[in-house]
Amino acid sequence: MLELNNVSKYFGENAAVNAVSLTINKGSFVGVIGRSGAGKSTLLRMINRLNEPSEGRILFNGADVTALQGAELREWRRRCAMIFQQFNLAGRLDVLTNVLMGRLASNSGWASLLKLWGNDDKAIALAALEQFDMVSLAAQRADQLSGGQQQRVAICRALVQEPDIILADEPIASLDPRNTKIVMDSLLRINRHFGITVICNLHSLDLARTYCERLIGMAHGRVVFDDVPAALTDDIARDLYGIEAQDVIEAKSSDAAMPNALAAIA
Numbered sequence: 001m002l003e004l005n006n007v008s009k010y011f012g013e014n015a016a017v018n019a020v021s022l023t024i025n026k027g028s029f030v031g032v033i034g035r036s037g038a039g040k041s042t043l044l045r046m047i048n049r050l051n052e053p054s055e056g057r058i059l060f061n062g063a064d065v066t067a068l069q070g071a072e073l074r075e076w077r078r079r080c081a082m083i084f085q086q087f088n089l090a091g092r093l094d095v096l097t098n099v100l101m102g103r104l105a106s107n108s109g110w111a112s113l114l115k116l117w118g119n120d121d122k123a124i125a126l127a128a129l130e131q132f133d134m135v136s137l138a139a140q141r142a143d144q145l146s147g148g149q150q151q152r153v154a155i156c157r158a159l160v161q162e163p164d165i166i167l168a169d170e171p172i173a174s175l176d177p178r179n180t181k182i183v184m185d186s187l188l189r190i191n192r193h194f195g196i197t198v199i200c201n202l203h204s205l206d207l208a209r210t211y212c213e214r215l216i217g218m219a220h221g222r223v224v225f226d227d228v229p230a231a232l233t234d235d236i237a238r239d240l241y242g243i244e245a246q247d248v249i250e251a252k253s254s255d256a257a258m259p260n261a262l263a264a265i266a
Contacts, residue, residue, distance in 0.1 A: 001025055002047070002165065002197065007056035008221075009042050016042040018221035019056070026164075027195045029188065031202050031212030031229075035241045039221040040201040044167045047199070048080050049073060060164075078105035081158035085170040087150040091143030095134065095153050098142050099125040102157040121160075128156040132186055148179025155186050159194075166190065168200040172207070184211050205237055 002024040009017040017039040024030055032040045045051040047058060049065065058065040060076075068076050081102070089098045103121045117125075129135040132152045142150060151171060158166050168187060172180040188211055191198045202208045208215055209229040217225030217232070217240045225232065225240060 001061060003059040004047075005057045005059070007043075007046060007053050007058060009039075009046055009051060010054045015221045017046065017053075020218075020221075020223050021056075022216065022223065022226070024197060024199065026197055027191070028214060029191045029198045029200070029212050030214045030216060031200050031208040032216045032218060033202055033205065033208050033225075033240070034218035036203075038218040040218055041169050042221075043218070044082070044169050044199065044201060047165075048077060048082050048167055050082070074105055078161050079163050080165045080167060081161045081163040083151070083154050083158050083166060083168040083171050085173045087147075087154045089142040089150055089153060089157075091141065093142060094139050095129065095142055095145070096122070096125055096138040098153055099128060099156045099160055102160040105161065124160050125156070128159045129153075131159075131189075132156060146179070147175050148182055151175065151179070151183050152186060155183070155190070159190060163196060165197045165199065168198065170201050170203065173203065180207070187211070205232070208232075 002022075004020055004022045007017060007020045008015055020039075020043065032043065034040055042051055046053050047065075049068070053066055056066075060080075065076055090101070100117050100121060103117070103124070126135055126138065129138055132155065134149065134152055134156065137145065137149065142153060145153065155171075166187070171187070172183050175183060184207060187198050187200060190196050200212070202212075209232065212229060215225065215227065215229050215232055216223055217236075219240055225236060
């Protein structure tokens with residue numbers, strides 16, 4: 001169980017995240033929604049400790065994440081994998097090596113730098129690529145892939161960390177509709193098949209309603225909505241997004257889309 005107790009992050013006098021308290025159960029698929037600048041990315045980065053909280057505590061299974069240092073912090077980041085909007089791959093390296101980077105915490109630094117990956121690590125990485133129909137591209141340079149393929153490589157890299165939690169920060173923001181579905185289906189499959197908790201920042205309400213079992217709405221750094229997708233009415237969305245509401249309120253296709261999304265994972 002992940003717990004956030006009155007967590008805040010200040011940049012100067014500006015509160016990017018303001019006194020957020022949440023409890024997220026193991027195996028959940030949670031969407032974090034809100035307009036640009038609402039604090040969504042900062043919230044995820046604090047959970048991973050890429051940003052240090054200014055106030056409050058983050059706990060995982062009772063352990064104080066905010067107190068971790070050194071090797072314990074590196075272990076936490078292994079258990080709490082990040083997927084970024086811009087993929088963060090090493091473009092000149094091949095796909096397999098990029099995925100193997102997710103095994104860094106399980107290997108000595110020198111062995112990793114010299115690419116002395118063990119057979120077990122390679123088998124784990126290839127198995128992850130196989131799950132996402134990417135194994136045929138294992139030897140190809142990452143910068144030669146499409147955006148959707150690069151994001152699937154990033155998901156494989158996160159998966160081979162053997163994490164308890166995956167934090168996905170706008171993972172489909174730069175993708176076309178086809179690749180958006182492929183990436184979101186991949187995250188849902190990881191959640192359902194492996195029981196890995198997924199916390200995903202999303203801008204599209206249609207996608208949030210389709211894939212997530214719980215939605216957390218943020219505005220001005222605070223949590224202003226926390227409920228199941230069915231409770232997120234268009235009126236609440238207008239309050240949440242303000243002048244951006246018309247850009248994110250799409251035709252309600254979630255009644256049809258949800259069964260299709262879940263059927264693909266069953």
